[in-house]
Amino acid sequence: MKHVKSLATQYELELLFDEPMARHTSMGVGGPAEVLAIAHDHDALQALVSYAAESHTPIALVGSGTNVIFADEPLPGIMLKLGRAFAELERQEDAELTAGAACQLARALEESIRYGLAGLECCWGIPGTLGGAIAGNAGMGDASICSLLKKVEGLTWQAERVTLTSEEFSFGYRRCSLSQYILTRATLTLHSLDPEEQKKLLAMYRTRRRNQPTGVRSSGCIFKNPGGDYAGRLIERAGLKGTTIGDAMVSPMHANYVVNRGRARAADILALIQLIRKRVNEQFGITLELEVKIISAAGHDLSLQ
Numbered sequence: 001m002k003h004v005k006s007l008a009t010q011y012e013l014e015l016l017f018d019e020p021m022a023r024h025t026s027m028g029v030g031g032p033a034e035v036l037a038i039a040h041d042h043d044a045l046q047a048l049v050s051y052a053a054e055s056h057t058p059i060a061l062v063g064s065g066t067n068v069i070f071a072d073e074p075l076p077g078i079m080l081k082l083g084r085a086f087a088e089l090e091r092q093e094d095a096e097l098t099a100g101a102a103c104q105l106a107r108a109l110e111e112s113i114r115y116g117l118a119g120l121e122c123c124w125g126i127p128g129t130l131g132g133a134i135a136g137n138a139g140m141g142d143a144s145i146c147s148l149l150k151k152v153e154g155l156t157w158q159a160e161r162v163t164l165t166s167e168e169f170s171f172g173y174r175r176c177s178l179s180q181y182i183l184t185r186a187t188l189t190l191h192s193l194d195p196e197e198q199k200k201l202l203a204m205y206r207t208r209r210r211n212q213p214t215g216v217r218s219s220g221c222i223f224k225n226p227g228g229d230y231a232g233r234l235i236e237r238a239g240l241k242g243t244t245i246g247d248a249m250v251s252p253m254h255a256n257y258v259v260n261r262g263r264a265r266a267a268d269i270l271a272l273i274q275l276i277r278k279r280v281n282e283q284f285g286i287t288l289e290l291e292v293k294i295i296s297a298a299g300h301d302l303s304l305q
């Protein structure tokens, strides 16, 4: 990592060595990353990603960590985060909004309503960054963020800049082909609100979503809904609400949430996820697919077989 240190003397790059990933996720678990690198501008990002590609150093990207679970073991290589230059937000003409991938979704939603623009309500109450939301096509019910995208900018893992318009990517339920890039900026097409609607939306924005466990650590929904059913309903029907392993518990409020009651380790959470999958499969013959990303030294989406 000597070279990464020297990059930090030339670029707006912040480095944290042996940084516990538990500090960077809403679930509050995860072992140390060899280096957590926060690129505060485009030059720093490009230099770091080029270095990782040329030196074959493992590198992965994290936003606000609200949909990822890191394993307990140390993670070799670079964990990348986007910093200051990627958090900007601007209203464009024609009901468009351009925002950096590190912009918090909640801020994008609130600002868009203040600008008199609607569309982002599908992300009401969803924590995390715009980049993370696009990578997983976050949303609620049938509405999700990728349908609002006009254009995105980003980098490939070989550090080449890319700009893609909506005809050049595809998305579906909690997936988007753009997740293969390091997204840096997006332009969203919204629609104008009349003042009455704007007042209503602002009032709604201030109320809290009531169907989520609050005040506890979680990663949102663990599993995707299988076609025609709800993962939470199946988990509840399997009698698993409130089941614990260590300090990891199937939320008594929303069965598709696993919560960290304080001192859970990633191993406890992963064991509970395994148990849920096994029981649901035994009872209903359905294999639940993960919505949350599990990241370990072995790479993304650690197999849970």
Ligand SMILES: Cc1cc2nc3c(=O)[nH]c(=O)nc-3n(C[C@H](O)[C@H](O)[C@H](O)COP(=O)(O)OP(=O)(O)OC[C@H]3O[C@@H](n4cnc5c(N)ncnc54)[C@H](O)[C@@H]3O)c2cc1C
Pocket: 026, 060, 061, 062, 063, 064, 065, 066, 067, 068, 082, 101, 102, 125, 126, 127, 128, 129, 130, 131, 132, 133, 134, 135, 136, 137, 138, 139, 140, 178, 179, 181, 182, 183, 184, 212, 218, 219, 220, 221, 293
């Ligand atoms: C209490 C709670 C409620 C939630 N409710 C919902 C909900 O209603 N609907 C919903 O869809 N989700 C929900 N989530 C899940 C989560 O908030 C979303 O998936 C969110 O969009 C993830 O953003 P993030 O910045 O935290 O991404 P992270 O969790 O940090 O990363 C998720 C994935 O996105 C990738 N990624 C992050 N940034 C970028 C980027 N710039 N470019 C490319 N890839 C990137 C990461 O590599 C990773 O694979 C909830 C989570 C919590 C904790």
